[in-house]
Amino acid sequence: MSSHRKPRTSSPLTRRAVRVGLFAAGVAGVATAVPAQAATGGPGKVAVASDHVFSHADRHDHTEEKDSFTIRQFGTVKAAAVRNQANAVSSACSADDDCRSVALSFQIVTVAGEHTHLNAVNLSDAVNKSCTGCQTLAGAYQFVVSTPAPLTLDSAHRRQLADVHRRLDALTRSDIPATDLRTRADALAAEVNAVLRDAVADAPKGDAQDDVTMHRHLDGWPSR
Numbered sequence: 001m002s003s004h005r006k007p008r009t010s011s012p013l014t015r016r017a018v019r020v021g022l023f024a025a026g027v028a029g030v031a032t033a034v035p036a037q038a039a040t041g042g043p044g045k046v047a048v049a050s051d052h053v054f055s056h057a058d059r060h061d062h063t064e065e066k067d068s069f070t071i072r073q074f075g076t077v078k079a080a081a082v083r084n085q086a087n088a089v090s091s092a093c094s095a096d097d098d099c100r101s102v103a104l105s106f107q108i109v110t111v112a113g114e115h116t117h118l119n120a121v122n123l124s125d126a127v128n129k130s131c132t133g134c135q136t137l138a139g140a141y142q143f144v145v146s147t148p149a150p151l152t153l154d155s156a157h158r159r160q161l162a163d164v165h166r167r168l169d170a171l172t173r174s175d176i177p178a179t180d181l182r183t184r185a186d187a188l189a190a191e192v193n194a195v196l197r198d199a200v201a202d203a204p205k206g207d208a209q210d211d212v213t214m215h216r217h218l219d220g221w222p223s224r
Contacts, residue, residue, distance in 0.1 A: 047074040057099035065102040067172040079117040088138040095133035126220025137220040
């Protein structure tokens with residue numbers, strides 16, 4: 001795994017979603033963030049995961065570019081609270097000596113169950129602090145896959161996602177113009193969405209409908 005405010009659109013998952021506060025008591029005792037590409041969970045279990053990418057550029061370090069690409073497979077759970085966040089800051093640079101800060105976070109979460117309570121948060125924030133001419137971009141892409149029975153990504157789909165991951169790494173560290181970077185990040189997200197929809201096409205069916213929901217939030221470019 002690489003380490004490194006716009007409202008979210010409602011989706012079919014809304015019918016299963018509840019605010020964290022409704023099951024905070026159940027979450028309080030859970031402090032586990034599941035490793036990428038690991039499966040966990042079980043009936044009656046509560047799953048919690050958070051992925052956060054932060055980049056900071058200033059006159060001492062003019063360029064910082066980070067990305068994250070995580071896959072979290074929870075299996076069957078009673079409730080899940082997942083958060084994905086990207087923050088980028090450029091500080092105290094000038095038009096003649098500008099900075100570039102890029103933070104991109106891709107989070108894939110799979111949950112299973114007929115009546116899973118889900119709270120999914122996806123945020124990004126890009127800030128220029130006294131930084132004339134600086135380039136600052138924060139992008140958060142969250143993909144939530146909800147199926148009645150546990151979904152295990154097969155080797156073919158994993159290879160496709162690994163290829164997207166490699167290209168995300170290269171994109172993040174490129175020096176292409178801002179508009180192109182945004183467009184290509186969106187294109188990679190579209191590929192991920194297509195791979196996941198293909199993966200659920202043959203998933204076991206149940207009373208609940210299979211859902212693949214993408215949440216996207218980009219902030220920055222131009223500076224503000």
